[in-house]
Amino acid sequence: IFRTWYGLGDLQTASQLAALLLLFVFTLFVLERWSRQRLRFHHSSSRKRVTRIRLSGWRATAALSLASLILVAGFILPGARLLLWALQNWQTNLNMDFLALLGNSFMLAALASICCLVLALFLGYGKRLHPGRVETGAVRVAATGYAVPGTVIAVGVLLPFAWLDNQFDSFMREHFDISTGLLLSGTLAALLFAYIVRFLSVSLQSVESGLAAIRPSIDESARSLGSSPWQVLRRIHIPVLRGSLLTALLLVFVDVLKELPATLILRPFNFNTLAVRTYELASDERLADAATPALAIVLTGLLPVILLSRSISREHDRHG
Numbered sequence: 001i002f003r004t005w006y007g008l009g010d011l012q013t014a015s016q017l018a019a020l021l022l023l024f025v026f027t028l029f030v031l032e033r034w035s036r037q038r039l040r041f042h043h044s045s046s047r048k049r050v051t052r053i054r055l056s057g058w059r060a061t062a063a064l065s066l067a068s069l070i071l072v073a074g075f076i077l078p079g080a081r082l083l084l085w086a087l088q089n090w091q092t093n094l095n096m097d098f099l100a101l102l103g104n105s106f107m108l109a110a111l112a113s114i115c116c117l118v119l120a121l122f123l124g125y126g127k128r129l130h131p132g133r134v135e136t137g138a139v140r141v142a143a144t145g146y147a148v149p150g151t152v153i154a155v156g157v158l159l160p161f162a163w164l165d166n167q168f169d170s171f172m173r174e175h176f177d178i179s180t181g182l183l184l185s186g187t188l189a190a191l192l193f194a195y196i197v198r199f200l201s202v203s204l205q206s207v208e209s210g211l212a213a214i215r216p217s218i219d220e221s222a223r224s225l226g227s228s229p230w231q232v233l234r235r236i237h238i239p240v241l242r243g244s245l246l247t248a249l250l251l252v253f254v255d256v257l258k259e260l261p262a263t264l265i266l267r268p269f270n271f272n273t274l275a276v277r278t279y280e281l282a283s284d285e286r287l288a289d290a291a292t293p294a295l296a297i298v299l300t301g302l303l304p305v306i307l308l309s310r311s312i313s314r315e316h317d318r319h320g
Contacts, residue, residue, distance in 0.1 A: 001151045002261065015159060018152040025147050033140070079298065085291035101293060105257055105273045105300070108188070112195035113203075113252040119196065120203035120248060124211050125233055128219075139204070146201035150194070150261035157194045158266060161185040191266040198262060199255050203248035210244030211237065243311055250304035257301055274300075 001021070005014040055063055127139045145153065161184040172178045184190055214237065222232045238245070260275045267276065274293040281290035 001149075001155065002265075005155070005265070011155075011159075015155050018155040021152055022148060022156070026144070029144055029147065079295070082291040082295045082298070085288040086295050089288055089292065098292065098296075101272055101274050101277050102296060102300075104271060105275070105297075108191070108195070108263075108273065109253045109256040112192055112199065112256045113249050115192065115196050116200050116203040116252045117207075117245060117249050119200060120207045121233075121238075121245070123204060124207040125229075125237065127208075128211055129229055143201040143204050145197040146199065148198070150198060150259060150263075151265065153194050153198050154262045154265035157190055157197070157262075158185055161190045161193075185266075187268055188271075191263065191268075194262045194266055195256050195259070198259070199252045202251045202255060206244045206248035206251065207241065210241040214240055246311060247308060250308050254301045254304050258297055 001014050001017045004010050004017060123139050123142060127135050162182075165180075165182045165185050168183065169180045172180050218236060219232055222236055223229075227235070258275055260279055263273055264276055264279065267273070272280075274297050278290050278293045278297065281287075281293070
């Protein structure tokens, strides 16, 4: 799809390929839902305590060697190579352009993660209040974006947004002799919309799992005392869901930070991110110059992962 669009300039064929791939994804989604429609899950009141198995002797050595090999080969060696290249070129790479790339990436990731979190909370709580077929179906459709490649979503977003821009521009030219330009497809609005479609499922799953752990009797007790649904959400659910909300926020932040296809296609002119700059330099075989933005993506994405891991560990320790 990407080569057909950018290499050949054939948007119609690219959209047809995207539609075919999207049809395949939805077919798999429907089959997966159909295979689980008769399953029922029940929460047990008793919580089993997880017991650690302590290895010794050759088993401990083998487990430690295998885990260390994966860590060294998958992270330490590539990270050390990037760090060495970044240190060799830090005087040329650490400039105002790099700070602009860092600011753009942080801004997009923060805006997209907040939008996804608010929308996921709205959908998840709405499904909890009204668990009907229409509401459940709408939430399921909204959660399919993560299974669709970023290039397909970019095509699906750009086509209607460009049509709306052209229609509105023609109307303004005809009636007011004013050209509005690209209000949607040429701005960050299209890119943020694509991020929301792509990563809403990540935050929605975290919010729904957190809401599922709260007993409906708590809602009923609060409603019987005169609280409105909004007050129940604000006073009860949001404080209880603090860990789940933080998880959703951090996961979307990391995903948006490293998202390349949708950003590369939908970004406005003269607007770059760390992922796009890394791709451009690597495409030009300037691997040493690409090390600094690539390392910045790794380090920036590593901090939320560490915070998330610590939060999960504290949650496990709290529940024994």
